[in-house]
Amino acid sequence: MIPTDQSPETLRKIIHVDMDAFYASVEQRDHPELKGKPVAVGGSSKRGVVAAASYEARKYGVSSAMTSSEAARRCKDLIFVKHRFSAYKEASAAIHKIFEDYTDLIEPLSLDEAYLDVTTNKVGMPSATLIAREIKQRIKADVDLTASAGISINKFLAKTASDLDKPDGLSVILPEEAEMFVEKLPIHRFFGIGKVTSEKLKKMGVFTGKDLKALSITRLKSTFGKSGQYYYDIARGIDHRSVNPHRERKSIGAENTYSTDLFREPQIRSALNKIFEEVYRRIQKSNVRARTLTIKYKHHDFEVHTKSRSTDGLMSSKQDFWQCYEQLYPEIDWENKPIRLLGISVSNFTIQEPLPHTSGQLTIDY
Numbered sequence: 001m002i003p004t005d006q007s008p009e010t011l012r013k014i015i016h017v018d019m020d021a022f023y024a025s026v027e028q029r030d031h032p033e034l035k036g037k038p039v040a041v042g043g044s045s046k047r048g049v050v051a052a053a054s055y056e057a058r059k060y061g062v063s064s065a066m067t068s069s070e071a072a073r074r075c076k077d078l079i080f081v082k083h084r085f086s087a088y089k090e091a092s093a094a095i096h097k098i099f100e101d102y103t104d105l106i107e108p109l110s111l112d113e114a115y116l117d118v119t120t121n122k123v124g125m126p127s128a129t130l131i132a133r134e135i136k137q138r139i140k141a142d143v144d145l146t147a148s149a150g151i152s153i154n155k156f157l158a159k160t161a162s163d164l165d166k167p168d169g170l171s172v173i174l175p176e177e178a179e180m181f182v183e184k185l186p187i188h189r190f191f192g193i194g195k196v197t198s199e200k201l202k203k204m205g206v207f208t209g210k211d212l213k214a215l216s217i218t219r220l221k222s223t224f225g226k227s228g229q230y231y232y233d234i235a236r237g238i239d240h241r242s243v244n245p246h247r248e249r250k251s252i253g254a255e256n257t258y259s260t261d262l263f264r265e266p267q268i269r270s271a272l273n274k275i276f277e278e279v280y281r282r283i284q285k286s287n288v289r290a291r292t293l294t295i296k297y298k299h300h301d302f303e304v305h306t307k308s309r310s311t312d313g314l315m316s317s318k319q320d321f322w323q324c325y326e327q328l329y330p331e332i333d334w335e336n337k338p339i340r341l342l343g344i345s346v347s348n349f350t351i352q353e354p355l356p357h358t359s360g361q362l363t364i365d366y
Helices: 024-030 070-076 085-100 128-143 155-162 174-182 195-202 211-212 219-224 227-234 266-288 319-329
Strands: 016-019 039-042 050-055 079-081 107-111 113-117 147-152 170-172 251-262 288-300 306-315 339-351
Touching: 016 085, 016 128, 016 170, 024 039, 024 050, 024 085, 024 174, 085 107, 085 128, 107 174, 128 147, 128 170, 155 170, 155 174, 155 339, 174 211, 195 266, 195 319, 219 227, 227 319, 251 266, 251 288, 266 319, 266 339, 288 319, 306 319, 306 339
Parallel strands: 039 079, 147 170
Antiparallel strands: 016 113, 016 147, 039 050, 107 113, 251 339, 288 306, 288 339
16 A cells, blocks of 8 residues: 555655665775674774674674674674775765766765665666666676665655665565555664664554554654654655755764773863864864754763753854853763763754765764
8 A cells, every 4th residue: 555645646766775884894895804704893992882893793793883892702703993984985985976877866874875766867767676776786896895775665665675685685665565564564673763762662562563553643742742743654654755965964073982981070171172173173164153062971881961052143163162162061060980982063053055965973083
């Protein structure tokens, strides 16, 4: 059954392309001796964090965002390699050049994934599945990497489909299959429903899409606020979002995880000052003006805190941002507990010129 917001005449053809273990795969491509071996991109120190893991490492339960010490414990033969963002950006640029041969409606989500709207495409191919297959073949031939692709009538379904048959997968959710597919989908597999929300829904007796569909819009909104409408829609396979080639990031920031905990306030202040300089460099590069500045910190026990300050007008000069930072810093109670991570970001901004198609925050090293 076709989702209720679409008719056969208005169906879109959306492809979600997701590179397989992207950072780790680039390392294995560029270093043949790593092929077929468990690889983790990230620092090998006790306080390091895994940025990406090869599929050989994932068999041992190694995953991104895991501490390096835990990853090493799970996989005794794990090989750690330092990240090379320049190599990942180069590979990503080559992949996006391939996308551009098929459509101008490309929405990058990160270096390794993007949505493509091929309802009307440059090559005149009526089948989105054939386009996705050709894109995958070209990525393999030209960039020597594998990608998984999901094809469907909206972004939610395409994103879900791309994760069904990894690695090197190609999955299609047809319009007439959408309703039944979503009803059978386990709640933790829904894109946009994180671990915390998933557990909350399970406590409410919601384990599948069918269970979610049974909840009224009133209850969903009263329980989850604005997100309730999204959950109501995706339970019916509905996603109104268009593929936006001019997608703007919502914040600009930088953060750093320290190999040794920071104990003393002067250490913390000095480290934050360095991060501020990096953030302002990115602000200048992106040419933004912002109203909100946020300081993020994580204690040694992984407890995360954020503290924000907003201004009435837009901050544009370095002095504006520094003044906001200076006013916010004394408001934070560091609790005399060791600090393992610090970060600064700005948000709630206007853009003077188009931002580059990137998202997320890069970790900076000192």
